Amino acid sequence: MKILRNIKHIVLGLSILVLWTGCNEDVTDFGFDGAISGVLKDAAGNIVAGDITSNTIVIKALTEGDIVTTDIRVNGDGTYQNTKLYPKPTKIWITGPVTMTGDTLRVDFSENSVVGHDFVVTPFITVKPPVLSGSASANSITVNYEMMPNNGKVPNLREIYCSTNPYPNASTGSGPQYMTVKVSIPDNSGSKTISGLTSKTKYFIRVGARATGSSVLNYSEQIEVTTP
Secondary structure (H helix, E strand, O other): OHHHHHHHHHHHHHHHHHHHHHHHOOOOOOOOOEEEEEEEEOOOOOEOEOOOOOOOOEEEEEEOOOOOOEEEEOOOOOEEEEEEEOOOEEEEEEEOOEEEOOOOEEEEOOOOOEEEOOEEEEEOEEEOOOEEOOOOOOOOEEEEEEEEEOOOOOEEEEEEEEEOOOOOOOOOOOOOOOOEEEEEOOOOEEEEEEOOOOOOOEEEEEEEEEEOOOOOOEEOOOEEEEOO
């Protein structure tokens, strides 16, 4: 009898331990299993770059029954992704210095939990990636740049960003860990030399342009250049 009583006590203790552990376990799966990913492109198939550090181009997803959108920022290489959308019908569209060429996307994540979709948009200003002109020197880099306004937009700000930080933008500065050089450019195309650089250093370079009436910029894809 004593042995049976001890066994009962052990079983009871283990049951309490299991229940206590289960009650204190962090819940990580809330049913948000919908996923969408893709790339932003223009009609010619060129990447339309975003900026992950700001709300430059944002994909908005509004789930049925919600009043607040899920905002998905577009990366500097034009890609976007969100893997925690609720399994319900959802409307998806884009905001920022671009015009959608199609209608609002409608997806029911309860029927298709994983969706791949490339959005086609027309940027206010198509900004081509800069092109290295000649060879970089130890302290300077010269690049050729080109941009094309669309649908009557007019650029009122044009800049080149050269930084040791990837995907530099208008707000990227210099700090203890990286340095940035920002250069204004006067025209929609031309050549510009970026000076004051450090030898044997990798730099990330891209071009930004802001259209009149817009508060944010369109950006180019970046290029990488290492000074000798």
